[in-house]
Amino acid sequence: MNDRNELEQRVSELNQLLTDYGRAYYVLDKPVATDSEYDQLMQELLAIEEENPDLIYPDSPTQRVGGSVLEGFTKVEHDYPMLSLSNVFNEQDIREFDRRVRDAVGDRVTYICELKIDGLAVSLKYEEGRFVQGSTRGDGTIGEDITANLRTIRSIPLRLNEPITIEVRGEAYMPKKSFVRLNAARDEAGDEPFANPRNAAAGSLRQLDPKIAAKRSLAVYLYGIGGDGEAYGQATHSEALDYLDTLKLVTNHERTRCKDVEEVIEYVNSWGEKRSSLDYEIDGIVIKVDRFEDQEQLGYTAKSPRWATAYKFPAEEVVTKLLDIELSV
Numbered sequence: 001m002n003d004r005n006e007l008e009q010r011v012s013e014l015n016q017l018l019t020d021y022g023r024a025y026y027v028l029d030k031p032v033a034t035d036s037e038y039d040q041l042m043q044e045l046l047a048i049e050e051e052n053p054d055l056i057y058p059d060s061p062t063q064r065v066g067g068s069v070l071e072g073f074t075k076v077e078h079d080y081p082m083l084s085l086s087n088v089f090n091e092q093d094i095r096e097f098d099r100r101v102r103d104a105v106g107d108r109v110t111y112i113c114e115l116k117i118d119g120l121a122v123s124l125k126y127e128e129g130r131f132v133q134g135s136t137r138g139d140g141t142i143g144e145d146i147t148a149n150l151r152t153i154r155s156i157p158l159r160l161n162e163p164i165t166i167e168v169r170g171e172a173y174m175p176k177k178s179f180v181r182l183n184a185a186r187d188e189a190g191d192e193p194f195a196n197p198r199n200a201a202a203g204s205l206r207q208l209d210p211k212i213a214a215k216r217s218l219a220v221y222l223y224g225i226g227g228d229g230e231a232y233g234q235a236t237h238s239e240a241l242d243y244l245d246t247l248k249l250v251t252n253h254e255r256t257r258c259k260d261v262e263e264v265i266e267y268v269n270s271w272g273e274k275r276s277s278l279d280y281e282i283d284g285i286v287i288k289v290d291r292f293e294d295q296e297q298l299g300y301t302a303k304s305p306r307w308a309t310a311y312k313f314p315a316e317e318v319v320t321k322l323l324d325i326e327l328s329v
């Protein structure tokens with residue numbers, strides 16, 4: 001077989017594997033591979049596609065936001081796509097991301113770094129201050145209506161303290177302690193345990209019966225406004241997060257503004273060990289360009305914003321972290 005045939009065959013294998021792993025993870029909430037296995041295969045496919053753009057198929061997992069809608073749920077068409085994030089894995093990748101950003105918008109760029117909460121992306125819609133609809137990301141364009149389940153989460157206000165109409169986005173998650181308790185109870189009842197808190201959160205919210213979600217101590221951190229952030233009068237993402245706080249929408253306060261890439265790297269490094277002390281799981285750090293004007297200039301690919309990226313923690317720490325939880329509760 002010649003090199004070209006081998007390459008085509010590998011692309012087809014990678015497409016199939018990533019699609020199968022994605023279905024187990026996003027649709028069934030039961031992963032069959034580890035996140036780092038998935039990430040490595042995705043990086044391999046991205047690298048081949050970059051060298052050989054003619055091998056990028058429209059249904060390649062690199063071109064689509066993972067996930068789809070489960071039967072039984074009402075579908076919700078998002079007003080603005082709910083996208084994924086590109087990934088970076090080391091300091092050099094972060095510096096390359098910064099270089100691409102500064103090439104596009106200039107050296108005045110500033111960043112905001114946030115914890116990457118390992119849960120399920122949700123959109124919450126408020127009309128005149130009342131919570132009216134909540135949905136999952138789904139395939140990025142169409143998600144599942146999980147309003148009844150989200151209403152059971154105490155950190156989601158059913159009424160804002162201003163009668164405004166707004167869509168906010170965030171991550172629903174299961175705290176580590178609730179996860180360990182839930183799996184112990186499942187074990188006792190002879191039910192299959194959840195693989196991790198992320199899958200437990202997703203498996204709880206993607207149930208037709210809201211009584212299940214109500215019993216599972218879920219929580220939410222909001223990390224952005226759907227659509228035009230500037231529509232509410234802020235010029236930067238960090239101001240928009242402060243604004244959400246004033247509305248009584250819960251944001252994560254470990255975020256920090258960084259004036260340059262050195263400060264970004266310092267923040268990322270500071271969480272390598274500290275993250276095991278959090279009572280929720282994070283799988284990385286999200287690095288975002290802070291000014292909306294700069295974000296607009298950078299724009300989007302089909303799958304993710306060019307103005308943000310997710311630094312992923314190395315895989316071996318995951319094992320230690322899970323052991324830590326089991327030993328500490």
Ligand code: NAD
Pocket residue numbers: 021022025026031032033034035036038039065066083084085087114115116117118119120121122137170171223286310
């Ligand atoms: P992602 O999880 O890498 O990043 C995008 C998501 O990050 C957003 O949808 C959002 O929900 C979340 N997020 C958390 N905190 C955030 C914050 N502060 N700001 C913005 N977003 C925040 O992307 P993805 O496309 O959802 O999933 C890909 C990842 O999922 C892979 O890298 C892999 O780790 C995992 N995965 C694993 C398997 C498996 O078989 N184990 C399969 C598919 C995907």
